[in-house]
Amino acid sequence: xxxxxxxxxxxxxxxxxxxxxGIKSQELxxxxxxxxxxxxxxxxxxxxxxxxxxxxxxxxxxDRDIAFAVEKxxxxxxxxxxxxxxxSDDGMWRAYISFPDRNMAEQDVYxxxxxxxxxxxxxxxxELAEELGAxxxxxxxxxxxxEQKDEYWRKLIKKLRKVYSGKLVYNTNHGDEENIAWFxxxxxIGTSAYYQVGRNGSEKEKMVSEWEKVRLHLNxxxxxxxxxxxxxxxxxxxxxxxxxIPWDFSHKEYPFSEEEQADFYESCLDVFTKEPNFAxxxxxxxxxxxxxxxxxxxxxxxxxxxxxxxxxxxxxFYK
Numbered sequence: 167x168x169x170x171x172x173x174x175x176x177x178x179x180x181x182x183x184x185x186x187x188g189i190k191s192q193e194l195x196x197x198x199x200x201x202x203x204x205x206x207x208x209x210x211x212x213x214x215x216x217x218x219x220x221x222x223x224x225x226x227x228x229d230r231d232i233a234f235a236v237e238k239x240x241x242x243x244x245x246x247x248x249x250x251x252x253x254s255d256d257g258m259w260r261a262y263i264s265f266p267d268r269n270m271a272e273q274d275v276y277x278x279x280x281x282x283x284x285x286x287x288x289x290x291x292x293e294l295a296e297e298l299g300a301x302x303x304x305x306x307x308x309x310x311x312x313e314q315k316d317e318y319w320r321k322l323i324k325k326l327r328k329v330y331s332g333k334l335v336y337n338t339n340h341g342d343e344e345n346i347a348w349f350x351x352x353x354x355i356g357t358s359a360y361y362q363v364g365r366n367g368s369e370k371e372k373m374v375s376e377w378e379k380v381r382l383h384l385n386x387x388x389x390x391x392x393x394x395x396x397x398x399x400x401x402x403x404x405x406x407x408x409x410x411i412p413w414d415f416s417h418k419e420y421p422f423s424e425e426e427q428a429d430f431y432e433s434c435l436d437v438f439t440k441e442p443n444f445a446x447x448x449x450x451x452x453x454x455x456x457x458x459x460x461x462x463x464x465x466x467x468x469x470x471x472x473x474x475x476x477x478x479x480x481x482x483f484y485k
Contacts, residue, residue, distance in 0.1 A: 169446020199484030364409025
């Protein structure tokens with residue numbers, strides 16, 4: 167497994183990476199043995215059907231914030247995947263970005279406008295990634311509504327390769343991997359691996375059995391495209407029942423369970439660590455500002471693993 171990673175910074179704001187609490191969080195993340203960090207930076211469009219993407223640096227880390235985090239990681243020998251994420255201010259999940267109320271002719275006009283804006287957006291971060299020496303660039307995340315626009319994505323990838331010399335990956339959602347025909351234009355297949363491995367029971371052995379099915383499915387895709395796959399996102403909250411719906415962040419009534427979270431992590435790594443088609447993983451996610459006491463950890467039902475059993479699992483595999 168080449169990439170022993172974690173996602174950092176999704177909840178980041180201007181100045182957060184450079185703050186005292188941000189630096190403390192980064193140091194705690196380094197301590198678990200990561201050799202890669204996926205640095206997530208969020209920007210927005212107003213509506214899911216908007217064609218313009220805005221940079222609002224009151225809500226997202228600045229380029230200087232990103233440079234600080236990259237330089238700090240590189241100083242410790244840790245590689246960076248820069249991951250610009252596009253969200254919609256209307257609360258709609260980015261997978262729904264599309265123009266459903268338009269006829270086919272109008273839709274193409276709108277798609278052309280959207281990809282023109284998205285290309286400018288991605289070129290900005292591609293140039294920044296090149297300047298900073300980031301080893302990988304994730305060119306999109308879970309935008310299912312855009313993924314069948316094969317021609318537009320291939321044109322974007324060609325433009326990005328002219329300014330960025332590192333590895334390129336795209337992050338589709340679990341179950342959507344078969345819908346993308348242009349993985350051959352990238353260096354890796356990327357997916358959000360929130361597979362429901364706990365739906366038939368939360369015992370670790372049952373999870374291992376479900377992960378084996380996932381492995382066979384992704385290996386077939388790897389052979390088809392001649393590319394290794396990365397779990398660009400994967401995780402499970404420390405709450406009872408979340409292994410059945412690992413993407414969930416909304417059910418606050420679920421009781422705390424660090425055991426189920428740890429079993430999710432360990433069962434995945436047991437199956438994939440020695441799989442030759444598997445390049446590695448970026449777990450979701452390590453907060454920009456993280457708690458650092460046992461009392462808070464035992465009450466936290468989020469994705470954080472710090473001071474929980476899952477953190478010990480990661481240290482065992484990573485170190």
